[in-house]
Amino acid sequence: MAKTSNINYPADYLPTPLQDGFGLTPISPLLRTQFTSGRARQRRLYKSTPTQAAVTWLFTEGESQLFEAWFSEGLTDGVSWFNMPLRTPLGLGDYVCRFTDIYDGPVLVGGKYWQFTATLELWERPVLPPGSTEFPDYIVNADIIDIAANREWPQS
Structure with a gap:
Protein backbone atom coordinates (compact mmCIF):
# COMPACT_ATOMS: atom_id res chain seq x y z
CA MET A 1 0.00 0.00 0.00
CA ALA A 2 1.48 3.32 -1.07
CA LYS A 3 1.68 6.06 1.52
CA THR A 4 0.65 9.58 0.59
CA SER A 5 1.02 12.95 2.27
CA ASN A 6 -0.57 16.34 1.73
CA ILE A 7 2.51 18.11 3.18
CA ASN A 8 5.24 19.11 0.75
CA TYR A 9 8.85 20.06 1.34
CA PRO A 10 9.10 23.76 0.33
CA ALA A 11 11.25 22.93 -2.72
CA ASP A 12 10.46 26.30 -4.34
CA TYR A 13 12.35 28.02 -1.51
CA LEU A 14 14.76 25.40 -0.13
CA PRO A 15 17.38 23.31 -1.97
CA THR A 16 17.31 19.54 -2.10
CA PRO A 17 19.86 17.80 0.12
CA LEU A 18 23.49 17.77 -0.99
CA GLN A 19 24.51 14.80 -3.13
CA ASP A 20 27.93 14.52 -1.50
CA GLY A 21 27.57 12.09 1.39
CA PHE A 22 23.95 11.26 0.56
CA GLY A 23 23.28 7.59 1.26
CA LEU A 24 20.40 5.13 1.37
CA THR A 25 20.15 2.27 3.87
CA PRO A 26 17.29 -0.14 3.19
CA ILE A 27 15.67 -1.92 6.11
CA SER A 28 15.92 -5.67 5.62
CA PRO A 29 12.71 -7.46 4.62
CA LEU A 30 14.23 -10.84 5.55
CA LEU A 31 13.76 -13.12 8.50
CA ARG A 32 16.70 -15.45 9.10
CA THR A 33 16.57 -18.44 11.41
CA GLN A 34 19.89 -20.02 12.35
CA PHE A 35 19.89 -23.79 12.92
CA THR A 36 22.24 -25.70 15.22
CA SER A 37 23.63 -27.52 12.16
CA GLY A 38 25.14 -24.26 10.96
CA ARG A 39 22.63 -23.87 8.15
CA ALA A 40 20.01 -21.15 8.14
CA ARG A 41 16.53 -20.70 6.77
CA GLN A 42 15.84 -17.37 5.18
CA ARG A 43 12.56 -15.91 3.90
CA ARG A 44 11.00 -12.61 3.01
CA LEU A 45 8.96 -11.42 5.95
CA TYR A 46 7.75 -8.15 4.40
CA LYS A 47 7.27 -7.04 0.79
CA SER A 48 7.43 -3.31 1.52
CA THR A 49 10.03 -1.96 3.92
CA PRO A 50 11.30 1.58 4.49
CA THR A 51 14.68 2.98 3.55
CA GLN A 52 16.67 5.42 5.65
CA ALA A 53 18.45 8.30 3.94
CA ALA A 54 21.30 10.29 5.48
CA VAL A 55 20.87 13.87 4.24
CA THR A 56 22.74 17.16 4.57
CA TRP A 57 21.61 20.64 3.60
CA LEU A 58 23.51 23.91 3.26
CA PHE A 59 21.19 26.86 3.75
CA THR A 60 21.51 30.61 3.72
CA GLU A 61 20.36 32.41 6.84
CA GLY A 62 16.84 32.98 5.47
CA GLU A 63 16.57 29.40 4.20
CA SER A 64 17.63 28.16 7.65
CA GLN A 65 14.89 30.18 9.29
CA LEU A 66 12.28 28.81 6.88
CA PHE A 67 13.52 25.22 7.30
CA GLU A 68 13.33 25.33 11.08
CA ALA A 69 9.89 26.96 11.03
CA TRP A 70 8.60 24.39 8.49
CA PHE A 71 9.99 21.53 10.61
CA SER A 72 8.40 22.94 13.76
CA GLU A 73 5.02 24.06 12.42
CA GLY A 74 4.50 22.20 9.15
CA LEU A 75 5.72 18.82 10.39
CA THR A 76 4.78 19.17 14.06
CA ASP A 77 8.46 18.95 15.02
CA GLY A 78 9.17 16.18 12.52
CA VAL A 79 6.28 13.85 13.38
CA SER A 80 4.42 14.13 10.06
CA TRP A 81 5.11 12.44 6.73
CA PHE A 82 5.87 14.75 3.80
CA ASN A 83 6.68 14.65 0.08
CA MET A 84 10.22 15.55 -0.91
CA PRO A 85 12.24 15.46 -4.13
CA LEU A 86 15.28 13.21 -3.70
CA ARG A 87 17.81 11.74 -6.09
CA THR A 88 18.06 7.94 -5.99
CA PRO A 89 19.34 5.40 -8.53
CA LEU A 90 15.91 5.80 -10.16
CA GLY A 91 16.64 9.49 -10.77
CA LEU A 92 15.14 12.60 -9.21
CA GLY A 93 11.67 11.88 -7.88
CA ASP A 94 9.24 12.68 -5.10
CA TYR A 95 9.30 10.38 -2.10
CA VAL A 96 7.11 10.21 0.99
CA CYS A 97 9.44 10.81 3.96
CA ARG A 98 9.59 11.71 7.60
CA PHE A 99 12.38 12.58 9.98
CA THR A 100 13.50 9.75 12.28
CA ASP A 101 14.44 12.34 14.90
CA ILE A 102 15.23 16.04 15.06
CA TYR A 103 17.97 17.27 12.73
CA ASP A 104 21.52 18.15 13.78
CA GLY A 105 22.54 21.76 13.38
CA PRO A 106 22.64 24.47 12.45
CA VAL A 107 26.42 24.50 12.10
CA LEU A 108 28.06 27.55 10.55
CA VAL A 109 30.11 26.58 7.46
CA GLY A 110 32.48 28.98 5.74
CA GLY A 111 31.09 31.90 7.69
CA LYS A 112 28.13 32.13 5.31
CA TYR A 113 26.05 28.94 5.23
CA PRO A 126 13.21 3.15 -4.30
CA VAL A 127 13.26 0.23 -6.75
CA LEU A 128 11.87 -0.39 -10.23
CA PRO A 129 8.32 -1.76 -10.42
CA PRO A 130 7.66 -5.51 -10.62
CA GLY A 131 8.26 -6.98 -14.06
CA SER A 132 11.11 -4.59 -14.89
CA THR A 133 13.71 -7.37 -14.86
CA GLU A 134 12.08 -8.97 -17.91
CA PHE A 135 13.84 -6.33 -20.03
CA PRO A 136 17.32 -5.88 -18.52
CA ASP A 137 18.73 -4.27 -21.69
CA TYR A 138 16.24 -1.42 -21.38
CA ILE A 139 17.32 -0.83 -17.80
CA VAL A 140 21.08 -1.11 -18.19
CA ASN A 141 21.19 0.75 -21.52
CA ALA A 142 18.54 3.38 -20.74
CA ASP A 143 21.05 6.21 -21.11
CA ILE A 144 22.02 5.03 -24.62
CA ILE A 145 18.37 4.78 -25.65
CA ASP A 146 17.69 8.25 -24.23
CA ILE A 147 20.67 9.78 -26.05
CA ALA A 148 19.73 8.13 -29.34
CA ALA A 149 16.10 9.15 -29.04
CA ASN A 150 16.94 12.78 -28.30
CA ARG A 151 19.63 13.02 -30.95
CA GLU A 152 17.94 11.12 -33.79
CA TRP A 153 14.25 11.86 -33.39
CA PRO A 154 12.98 15.26 -34.53
CA GLN A 155 11.35 17.68 -32.12
CA SER A 156 7.57 17.66 -32.29
Missing part, protein backbone atom coordinates in the same frame (compact mmCIF):
# COMPACT_ATOMS: atom_id res chain seq x y z
CA TRP A 114 24.25 26.88 7.83
CA GLN A 115 24.57 23.10 7.67
CA PHE A 116 21.82 20.75 8.82
CA THR A 117 22.01 16.95 8.82
CA ALA A 118 19.28 14.42 9.45
CA THR A 119 18.09 10.90 8.79
CA LEU A 120 14.93 10.57 6.74
CA GLU A 121 12.75 7.51 6.55
CA LEU A 122 11.39 6.88 3.06
CA TRP A 123 8.06 5.04 3.10
CA GLU A 124 9.18 2.66 0.35
CA ARG A 125 12.49 1.43 -0.96
Whole structure:
Protein backbone atom coordinates (compact mmCIF):
# COMPACT_ATOMS: atom_id res chain seq x y z
CA MET A 1 0.00 0.00 0.00
CA ALA A 2 1.48 3.32 -1.07
CA LYS A 3 1.68 6.06 1.52
CA THR A 4 0.65 9.58 0.59
CA SER A 5 1.02 12.95 2.27
CA ASN A 6 -0.57 16.34 1.73
CA ILE A 7 2.51 18.11 3.18
CA ASN A 8 5.24 19.11 0.75
CA TYR A 9 8.85 20.06 1.34
CA PRO A 10 9.10 23.76 0.33
CA ALA A 11 11.25 22.93 -2.72
CA ASP A 12 10.46 26.30 -4.34
CA TYR A 13 12.35 28.02 -1.51
CA LEU A 14 14.76 25.40 -0.13
CA PRO A 15 17.38 23.31 -1.97
CA THR A 16 17.31 19.54 -2.10
CA PRO A 17 19.86 17.80 0.12
CA LEU A 18 23.49 17.77 -0.99
CA GLN A 19 24.51 14.80 -3.13
CA ASP A 20 27.93 14.52 -1.50
CA GLY A 21 27.57 12.09 1.39
CA PHE A 22 23.95 11.26 0.56
CA GLY A 23 23.28 7.59 1.26
CA LEU A 24 20.40 5.13 1.37
CA THR A 25 20.15 2.27 3.87
CA PRO A 26 17.29 -0.14 3.19
CA ILE A 27 15.67 -1.92 6.11
CA SER A 28 15.92 -5.67 5.62
CA PRO A 29 12.71 -7.46 4.62
CA LEU A 30 14.23 -10.84 5.55
CA LEU A 31 13.76 -13.12 8.50
CA ARG A 32 16.70 -15.45 9.10
CA THR A 33 16.57 -18.44 11.41
CA GLN A 34 19.89 -20.02 12.35
CA PHE A 35 19.89 -23.79 12.92
CA THR A 36 22.24 -25.70 15.22
CA SER A 37 23.63 -27.52 12.16
CA GLY A 38 25.14 -24.26 10.96
CA ARG A 39 22.63 -23.87 8.15
CA ALA A 40 20.01 -21.15 8.14
CA ARG A 41 16.53 -20.70 6.77
CA GLN A 42 15.84 -17.37 5.18
CA ARG A 43 12.56 -15.91 3.90
CA ARG A 44 11.00 -12.61 3.01
CA LEU A 45 8.96 -11.42 5.95
CA TYR A 46 7.75 -8.15 4.40
CA LYS A 47 7.27 -7.04 0.79
CA SER A 48 7.43 -3.31 1.52
CA THR A 49 10.03 -1.96 3.92
CA PRO A 50 11.30 1.58 4.49
CA THR A 51 14.68 2.98 3.55
CA GLN A 52 16.67 5.42 5.65
CA ALA A 53 18.45 8.30 3.94
CA ALA A 54 21.30 10.29 5.48
CA VAL A 55 20.87 13.87 4.24
CA THR A 56 22.74 17.16 4.57
CA TRP A 57 21.61 20.64 3.60
CA LEU A 58 23.51 23.91 3.26
CA PHE A 59 21.19 26.86 3.75
CA THR A 60 21.51 30.61 3.72
CA GLU A 61 20.36 32.41 6.84
CA GLY A 62 16.84 32.98 5.47
CA GLU A 63 16.57 29.40 4.20
CA SER A 64 17.63 28.16 7.65
CA GLN A 65 14.89 30.18 9.29
CA LEU A 66 12.28 28.81 6.88
CA PHE A 67 13.52 25.22 7.30
CA GLU A 68 13.33 25.33 11.08
CA ALA A 69 9.89 26.96 11.03
CA TRP A 70 8.60 24.39 8.49
CA PHE A 71 9.99 21.53 10.61
CA SER A 72 8.40 22.94 13.76
CA GLU A 73 5.02 24.06 12.42
CA GLY A 74 4.50 22.20 9.15
CA LEU A 75 5.72 18.82 10.39
CA THR A 76 4.78 19.17 14.06
CA ASP A 77 8.46 18.95 15.02
CA GLY A 78 9.17 16.18 12.52
CA VAL A 79 6.28 13.85 13.38
CA SER A 80 4.42 14.13 10.06
CA TRP A 81 5.11 12.44 6.73
CA PHE A 82 5.87 14.75 3.80
CA ASN A 83 6.68 14.65 0.08
CA MET A 84 10.22 15.55 -0.91
CA PRO A 85 12.24 15.46 -4.13
CA LEU A 86 15.28 13.21 -3.70
CA ARG A 87 17.81 11.74 -6.09
CA THR A 88 18.06 7.94 -5.99
CA PRO A 89 19.34 5.40 -8.53
CA LEU A 90 15.91 5.80 -10.16
CA GLY A 91 16.64 9.49 -10.77
CA LEU A 92 15.14 12.60 -9.21
CA GLY A 93 11.67 11.88 -7.88
CA ASP A 94 9.24 12.68 -5.10
CA TYR A 95 9.30 10.38 -2.10
CA VAL A 96 7.11 10.21 0.99
CA CYS A 97 9.44 10.81 3.96
CA ARG A 98 9.59 11.71 7.60
CA PHE A 99 12.38 12.58 9.98
CA THR A 100 13.50 9.75 12.28
CA ASP A 101 14.44 12.34 14.90
CA ILE A 102 15.23 16.04 15.06
CA TYR A 103 17.97 17.27 12.73
CA ASP A 104 21.52 18.15 13.78
CA GLY A 105 22.54 21.76 13.38
CA PRO A 106 22.64 24.47 12.45
CA VAL A 107 26.42 24.50 12.10
CA LEU A 108 28.06 27.55 10.55
CA VAL A 109 30.11 26.58 7.46
CA GLY A 110 32.48 28.98 5.74
CA GLY A 111 31.09 31.90 7.69
CA LYS A 112 28.13 32.13 5.31
CA TYR A 113 26.05 28.94 5.23
CA TRP A 114 24.25 26.88 7.83
CA GLN A 115 24.57 23.10 7.67
CA PHE A 116 21.82 20.75 8.82
CA THR A 117 22.01 16.95 8.82
CA ALA A 118 19.28 14.42 9.45
CA THR A 119 18.09 10.90 8.79
CA LEU A 120 14.93 10.57 6.74
CA GLU A 121 12.75 7.51 6.55
CA LEU A 122 11.39 6.88 3.06
CA TRP A 123 8.06 5.04 3.10
CA GLU A 124 9.18 2.66 0.35
CA ARG A 125 12.49 1.43 -0.96
CA PRO A 126 13.21 3.15 -4.30
CA VAL A 127 13.26 0.23 -6.75
CA LEU A 128 11.87 -0.39 -10.23
CA PRO A 129 8.32 -1.76 -10.42
CA PRO A 130 7.66 -5.51 -10.62
CA GLY A 131 8.26 -6.98 -14.06
CA SER A 132 11.11 -4.59 -14.89
CA THR A 133 13.71 -7.37 -14.86
CA GLU A 134 12.08 -8.97 -17.91
CA PHE A 135 13.84 -6.33 -20.03
CA PRO A 136 17.32 -5.88 -18.52
CA ASP A 137 18.73 -4.27 -21.69
CA TYR A 138 16.24 -1.42 -21.38
CA ILE A 139 17.32 -0.83 -17.80
CA VAL A 140 21.08 -1.11 -18.19
CA ASN A 141 21.19 0.75 -21.52
CA ALA A 142 18.54 3.38 -20.74
CA ASP A 143 21.05 6.21 -21.11
CA ILE A 144 22.02 5.03 -24.62
CA ILE A 145 18.37 4.78 -25.65
CA ASP A 146 17.69 8.25 -24.23
CA ILE A 147 20.67 9.78 -26.05
CA ALA A 148 19.73 8.13 -29.34
CA ALA A 149 16.10 9.15 -29.04
CA ASN A 150 16.94 12.78 -28.30
CA ARG A 151 19.63 13.02 -30.95
CA GLU A 152 17.94 11.12 -33.79
CA TRP A 153 14.25 11.86 -33.39
CA PRO A 154 12.98 15.26 -34.53
CA GLN A 155 11.35 17.68 -32.12
CA SER A 156 7.57 17.66 -32.29
